[in-house]
Amino acid sequence: MARMPHGDDALACAVLLRAPAIDRESLAAALRCAGGAANLVQANARERLAAGVPAAVDAYLRGPDGRPTVAEQRWLDHPRHHVLGSWQPEFPGLLQCTSDCPIALYVDGDLAALCQPQLAIVGSRKPTPPGAENAFQFAELLARRGLAITSGLALGIDTAAHRGALAAEGTTLAVVGGGIDVHYPRVNRRLAEEIACTGALVSEFALGAAPRPAHFPQRNRVIAGLSLGTLVVEAARRSGSLITARIACEQGREVFALPGSIHNPLARGCHELIKQGAKLTETVHDILSELNFSGFFAATTVARADAASPRSPAAGMDKDRKILLDALGFDPAGIDLLVVRTGLKPEAVSSIMLTLELEGYVQAAPGGCYSRVARSP
């Protein structure tokens, strides 16, 4: 089989992603065997047969649709536009090891974002206002801790999660259920552009593909597959978010769910998940500790920062922790008071106090206050 230049792989992937009724497992095996999409697309029928290409795909490649369209060529002209094959080293490993992994992904944005540690935040398209706020706040705090936030660009919880991550100047990925060039929902067109600027917009559907309902379970597989875990913020019973959570669980990933009032119908899906073993989540620490993430982040950040600056963020955090412990004294104090006393930002105080609580230096006192533990660890 003639070997083709690697650069053609993106266009060949685009062609394959248009193939009807793909048996992904067989095609992925054939792609590995052929050493990429370009080789496979440009091979002759005998070579394709030898590589194990499914007959339907072979027929498709020999038909009128089996070559790149002008739209695909033009789309790929943009430097931040990619079609990434699942056999390529830049392809996210967590997704690669799931069953029914896409053979390739359209990516608009930063390819490196796909390999960042991610948490999926999903939920209802019509959340309650506190539900949307929770999604925003969890995304903001987790993004600040270095987790990328992955969601589906839908209205409601998805939108709030993406916006929370953007507010923290963190990374966010949106996996969409239509072509990457199709703006759906329309009202999120600007949001999609912001996400592509700093993170990544992701799709496994052909350019121009309408966001059909049948696409969404597959889109949800990608969201769950990219992520270390999935947080469900508000969801009705029998909703798409629960499908994402079920997939995450099947893929051996963590599932987190926020509890809520028994009178909130959108808490029912979360409660169902908790009954089935999802981790009841009250704070970002429930997530970070379960993913054992703060350690991971601290280690990588220190390594990066050490090269740039003599004072590492870890040492900085230690300093802030000491300032906060001193400011706390031995009488209970709330976050607001500690902000005044230390001049630190409320988010920083809140986050560090949670760490200190987790580590046994302080304890929660009535009225949202913290008090110092007499005999610290």
Next chain:
Amino acid sequence: MARMPHGDDALACAVLLRAPAIDRESLAAALRCAGGAANLVQANARERLAAGVPAAVDAYLRGPDGRPTVAEQRWLDHPRHHVLGSWQPEFPGLLQCTSDCPIALYVDGDLAALCQPQLAIVGSRKPTPPGAENAFQFAELLARRGLAITSGLALGIDTAAHRGALAAEGTTLAVVGGGIDVHYPRVNRRLAEEIACTGALVSEFALGAAPRPAHFPQRNRVIAGLSLGTLVVEAARRSGSLITARIACEQGREVFALPGSIHNPLARGCHELIKQGAKLTETVHDILSELNFSGFFAATTVARADAASPRSPAAGMDKDRKILLDALGFDPAGIDLLVVRTGLKPEAVSSIMLTLELEGYVQAAPGGCYSRVARSP
């Protein structure tokens, strides 16, 4: 050892409940050996030694306090006033089989209530208004199903639970942390009287004993010990309600907890319990099904009703279910609409619809509606 008439046992129990620093296990063994409290109190020192009475109790019984007081005699004159020894057949079996069981209980009210199947409902003294409403509603619905509701007569959740059971004309038991004749909290004096009229007020503390903080963990043991399970409605972390739940768990009883908003500090105790394995509870059905109670209740009620009436309540329930299924038709309908269509009470409709959902005849539809399942079981 001279055997005394059984009637003196109550007074002798009152004397023993006043004994300081009781080793309950040893004393209970001695009571079983002596065949009751009266025999033991009136025995001589040699006989008491032979029965295994702890030395401290023997010394106490020989001292000036070792005989019934006038107050005890007067209190027991009332026909609904009892002091029930743990070896007596009327003593509740569920409590009897717990470790550190009281040697006797003061009871003001109906002795039979102690042996009814009970659910403990406990929680914060200062609940949120929805929290108190939840306690009331769960107690009301469960009492209507034939579960007695046991709590601690405290302000807040306890009060709401007792009142809910009374509103359902069900049975409720209040276990107090002071003397049964001590009105604490004062504002609940009238409530205590109502409870004693139809259910039972219970204490293991001497007449006139102040409700000291040290009494409450022991009081909580009795609440949990009397009950098939304990429902925690709203509770802060490190609160007495969590102690009751922990005891219930140690005693092998079910623990139920209502989830709530992550921003409600009084949901935190409940969430902690759920994380530790308590059953997340959204409806009374979560409790009834876990306790496998509806079956128990149906069986006993049918048996009783069969003797009194040719139409059993179970048949009546079947009738209401059929009426509701007919009223539902095959379009989704909410509880309100079903109330209008059938003339049944909202609570009855709500409860029966939940049963029908549990049994697979109907399913929850958006907007709080139910729709009929095409192929019912």
